[in-house]
Amino acid sequence: MSRNGKSRAPLVADKRTQRSAKTAAKPKSRRKSASRRKPARQRNGLFAKILGAFGDLLRFVLRIIWGLTWRGGVIVSLLIAMAVGYYATTLPEATALVDGRARGSVTLLDREGDVFAWRGDQFGGIVTAESVSPHLKHAVVATEDKRFYLHPGIDPRGIASAIKINLRAGRGPLSGNGGSTITQQTAKLLCLGDPYDPDAWESEAAYEADCRRTTLWRKAKEAVYAMAMEVRYTKNEVLTIYLNRAYLGAGTRGFEAAAQRYFGKSASEVGAAEAAMLAGLLKAPTTYAPTNNLERSRDRASIVIGLMNDQGYLSNDQAQIARTNPATLSKAAERRAGGYFADWVMESGPEFFTRDTTEDVIIQTTLDQAMQKAAEDAMKRIFEEKLKPGSEAQAAIVVMSADGAVRAMVGGRDTTVAGAFNRATMANRQPGSAFKPFIYAAALDLGLSPDDILDDSPLTLNIPGSGPWTPQNYDRKFRGPVTLTHALRDSLNIPAVRLSEKVGRETTRTVASMFGIESDLALGPALALGASESTLLEMTGAYAGILNGGSSVTPYGLIQLRLQGESEPLMDNSSGGIGERVIQRDAAEQLVWMMHKVVEEGTGQRARLPGREAAGKTGTTQAARDAWFIGFTADYVAGVWMGYDNNTPLTGVTGGGLPADIWREAMIGVHQDLPPTPLPMQGPAAPAYTAPAQTQSQGSSTYVGAESDGFGGTRRQPSRTAEEEVERVLIDMLEDLIRGN
Incomplete structure (x- = not known):
């Protein structure tokens, strides 16, 4: 049939078959390649297995940790919750927790009822x-x-x-x-x-x-x-x-x-x-x-x-x-006023209502903040103007009324402290001649007159167990016969010793202690020269007794104490601090007159106040380790002490110097806006008849119209009435008893 004119396509393999063949050939090549890489794949697989095993182990450990953690967390949370719940059940009402103080507080009010200090919690x-x-x-x-x-x-x-x-x-x-x-x-x-x-x-x-x-x-x-x-x-x-x-x-x-x-x-x-x-x-x-x-x-x-x-x-x-x-x-x-004063009130008040109180207490005090500021400013001003920079000298001031009510207190140069050493109440220092007014107080109370005569001539006393002791005046001079007023005015030492021996040391000690000098007083004749130690508060309080007519005072700062929120006081001291009579008023007023002469004519003239009567006494101890001026007006008494804490002698400072300056500056401020008031003083009574002067010779000194006092001094002898003669006989008998004759 091929022969009939149509030729048939040759039997040739389809191209797809060729492509398939090519394609089929490739696996061979891959197999060869895979065959060549097989050892590396094996190695990777081993590594992957190791990693996988480690990952599994890590996940296992993490699961364990997580398991323990959340379980532990739950347990801890439960324990915390239980603790929180327990504490919550033990907590009282909130109002019971607002005041957890272990001790109470003390609020201090001044004389006007204003707050000036706080203590405690x-x-x-x-x-x-x-x-x-x-x-x-x-x-x-x-x-x-x-x-x-x-x-x-x-x-x-x-x-x-x-x-x-x-x-x-x-x-x-x-x-x-x-x-x-x-x-x-x-x-x-x-x-x-x-x-x-x-x-x-x-x-x-x-x-x-x-x-x-x-x-x-x-x-x-x-x-x-x-x-x-x-x-x-x-x-x-x-x-x-x-x-x-x-x-x-x-x-x-x-x-x-x-x-x-x-x-x-x-x-x-x-x-x-x-x-x-x-x-x-x-x-x-x-x-x-x-x-x-x-x-x-x-x-x-x-x-x-x-x-x-x-x-x-x-x-x-x-x-x-x-x-x-x-x-x-x-x-x-x-x-920040009155820190030293507040500390003193706290120390002198009842402990269970001050230092260790568990109650909140309100204390009304005698402090006058204006007077406190006047005292503080006076000290600062004098130290800034009259002391060399860097001086470590200290000073203290006390201001009080005649009944012992303390109006101001400065215990040192730093006036803004609390709980510090208070030189006004804690420092026991020798007052020197500032002690002499108590000798004259005893003498005047026994009947001596400011015009009676003392002998300022060399004196030696034999002290049993110590031997001879010879006092000296500050200037080491002798003035012969001087009146009591003259001796005090010029701070003569020898007449002061003679007078102390005359009235009797025991009498002097008794008068001083009854006026408020509580420290132990010296037994020997140096008592007359301020050899005993005392505090500024004691000395100022004793001078207040002279100002008020001869009655002792107890310095005080607390008027009323009551609990916070209460109106009825638990303590009341508004009646004042006047105690029993120490000397007769006439004697006190004569002493004030004599001390007025100290300021007007004697060692304290730098303390004179403009347009205001003042009286006082200077005091300087041996080697000038302490310098004092204590004095008063008809309204207030003030005392100033100056010295070093370590007893270093002061240089060029006496009681009639810087202490008198501080006193004057402080008292000017204290009396601001106060009308002048005459001092309660009386001079010596003028004799009704003066006998013709008789001159008596005694050694190198000549005494006019005087009689021997039996102690080497003299007493002026005016004509006396029969009643005065009887009084004089009685006084002489009393003096004989004191002397042990």
């Missing part, structure tokens, strides 16, 4: 988060715990941030910033529920130091206790406890006490600037206390204002106003 009363000023509430939250209303008592973010800051600063993770919430701080203030036990702790300070310890275990307990508080109390109750228990410097516990202490107002009344200053105290109460350093406290307050602004509690304008008008201290806080 001050607690102004309960405030709540709702009753305090909103500015104060916001300042505390902004400063201490800005997420206070969001966390459950602990703030992990805050803790992490604090640890980061501490590590960057090179401190340990728990040193420095703690990241504690307000709730945690409150737990610490509560000492985790462990109350103060006086029998278990050496002191309250040791107890508080232990409560502030920072260890990992204690931080864990603190966190649990804080969460328990969040379960038991509302946020505002927690904040209320914190606001009442936080220590804010100057002995204040709680923001009400601090607001009263620093600003003289309630915590509900403080503005933004005052609130910022109070909140700033929480970081370091003593360091930032405005009574210690107002500018530093204001700088800290400015930072708090910035935090309040950043957190939306203050607008930009409000923040600017608060910075432009910073908080200022109240007058009482700014003055």
Whole structure:
């Protein structure tokens, strides 16, 4: 059929068959390649198996860890929950925790009823988060715990941030910033529920130091206790406890006490600037206390204002106003007056109502703040103007009324301290010639006159067991016959010793002790020269007895004592401190006249007051280790002591010098706006008849119209009436009895 004209296609393999063949040939090539790579595949498979086995092991370990972790976490969470629940059930009502002080407070009022000092742990009363000023509430939250209303008592973010800051600063993770919430701080203030036990702790300070310890275990307990508080109390109750228990410097516990202490107002009344200053105290109460350093406290307050602004509690304008008008201290806080006086009242008052009181006590005192300032300013002015820079000399001042009511007290050059050494009440120093008025008081009370004569000539006394003793005058001169007034006016030593021996040392000691000199008085003749030691308060009180007509006084500062919130006093001393009579009024008034001459004509002339009568006596001890001036007007008595604490002699200072200057400056301020009042004094009575002068010779001295006093001195002898003669005989008999004749 092929032959019929159509040729048939040759029997040739289809191209696809060829492609298939080519394609089929490729596997051979692959097989050859696979055959060549077979050892590497084996190696990879082995590695994969190892990795797989390690992965399986790792997953197994992780499953174990995860299993242990979540189970441990559950167990720990359950334990924490149980601890939180337990603590929560033991917590009392919030109101029972606001005042946890171990001791009470003492608020001291001046004579006008104004507060001038505080002692003990001050607690102004309960405030709540709702009753305090909103500015104060916001300042505390902004400063201490800005997420206070969001966390459950602990703030992990805050803790992490604090640890980061501490590590960057090179401190340990728990040193420095703690990241504690307000709730945690409150737990610490509560000492985790462990109350103060006086029998278990050496002191309250040791107890508080232990409560502030920072260890990992204690931080864990603190966190649990804080969460328990969040379960038991509302946020505002927690904040209320914190606001009442936080220590804010100057002995204040709680923001009400601090607001009263620093600003003289309630915590509900403080503005933004005052609130910022109070909140700033929480970081370091003593360091930032405005009574210690107002500018530093204001700088800290400015930072708090910035935090309040950043957190939306203050607008930009409000923040600017608060910075432009910073908080200022109240007058009482700014003055810090009467620290030495307050300490003395606390020491002299009943211990269970002052030093160790568990109650809040109000004490009204005799202090006059204007007089206190006058005394402080006088001392500062004289020291600044008349002492060389760097001098370590000290001074003390006491001002009192004639009945012993202390109006001002300065115990040293630093007038802003509390609890310091009080040189007015604690320093026993020799008064020197300031003691002499008590000798003259005894003599005048025995009937001698200011015009009676004493002998200022060399004197030697034989003292049993010590040998001869020869007193000398300050200028080592002798004046022969002098009146009592002259001897006191010029502070002559030899006549004073003669007079003391004449009236009897025991009589002198008795008069001095009855006037209030409680210290041990010397037994020898040096008693007349002030060789015994006494305090400035004792000496000033004794001079007050001279001013009031011869009756002893007990210096006092406490008028009334009552409990806070009570109107009836538990103690009342408004009757004054006048005691029994020591010398007759006439004798006292004659002594005042003689002491007036000391100021007008004698050693105390630098104490003269313009337009006002004054009387007083200077005193300078051996080697000028102590210098005194004590004197009075008709209204007030004041005493000034000056010296070194270590008994170093003063250079160029006597009682009639700088002490008299301080006294004058202080008394000018004390008497400001007071009308002049004459001193209660009387000079010697003029004789009714004077006999013709008779001249008697005794050695190199000539005595006119005088008789021997039996002690080497003389007594002026005016004509006497029969009654005076009888009186004189009786006096002479009394003197003989005193001398043992």
